[in-house]
Amino acid sequence: DTEVTQTPKHLVMGMTNKKSLKCEQHMGHRAMYWYKQKAKKPPELMFVYSYEKLSINESVPSRFSPECPNSSLLNLHLHALQPEDSALYLCASSPHRGLEQYFGPGTRLTVT
Amino acid sequence: DAKTTQPTSMDCAEGRAANLPCNHSTISGNEYVYWYRQIHSQGPQYIIHGLKNNETNEMASLIITEDRKSSTLILPHATLRDTAVYYCIVRVEGVDAGNNRKLIWGLGTSLAVNP
Numbered sequence: 001d002t003e004v005t006q007t008p009k010h011l012v013m014g015m016t017n018k019k020s021l022k023c024e025q026h027m028g029h030r031a032m033y034w035y036k037q038k039a040k041k042p043p044e045l046m047f048v049y050s051y052e053k054l055s056i057n058e059s060v061p062s063r064f065s066p067e068c069p070n071s072s073l074l075n076l077h078l079h080a081l082q083p084e085d086s087a088l089y090l091c092a093s094s095p096h097r098g099l100e101q102y103f104g105p106g107t108r109l110t111v112t
Numbered sequence: 113d114a115k116t117t118q119p120t121s122m123d124c125a126e127g128r129a130a131n132l133p134c135n136h137s138t139i140s141g142n143e144y145v146y147w148y149r150q151i152h153s154q155g156p157q158y159i160i161h162g163l164k165n166n167e168t169n170e171m172a173s174l175i176i177t178e179d180r181k182s183s184t185l186i187l188p189h190a191t192l193r194d195t196a197v198y199y200c201i202v203r204v205e206g207v208d209a210g211n212n213r214k215l216i217w218g219l220g221t222s223l224a225v226n227p
Contacts, residue, residue, distance in 0.1 A: 004155070041219075042199055042217035042218065042219060042220055043156065043217060045214060045215070048212065050212075055212055056212050056214070090155050090156070092155070092156075097212060097213055100146070100158040100161065101156075101158065101215070102158070103155030103156045103157070104155050105153075105154055105155050106154075106155050
């Protein structure tokens, strides 16, 4: 299984809602990543987990809260988001930090 | 800040080689060059990476100049399915106290392969 899956594919939420994005991989990879991508821009790194520990937080606002319950799962908890947080949220994994990353298809998030 | 510069867009005829250039004049000696592509509405896909030597795999070839200030990604026989945004990326080392690595993405080249 060489796939990274993300759910949901699309999410619309209000500014007072709490929601979560989910990412899963079964390739035995020990590094997992969250990226945010705005239209016509490259992905921007948000968080990196290595061996289930948070190793990089790119000064992301606290309304985004990552969680890595086990080596196959990565969640991104969302609370009190702003309309400018609307974007494509991409999850990726790699065998170790810094090696080639495998990306999921992303969750298209709209904040109203 | 991006460490790479790429043309905004390029065209290529189907069946011909697509040569995508990238400048990375400030690259350091231990920083790798990576290429990813992103087909519309999909997640990015790894293509190839290299440090000093030219590299080839089943998808593409990567030619890095001797001074490492630029590189070219070559798709030898482009097909319509190769239409995508191609990102040239530098992997930087030791970005923090944890000695983490990061990918610094360029703005990408939008490649259109035409019939």
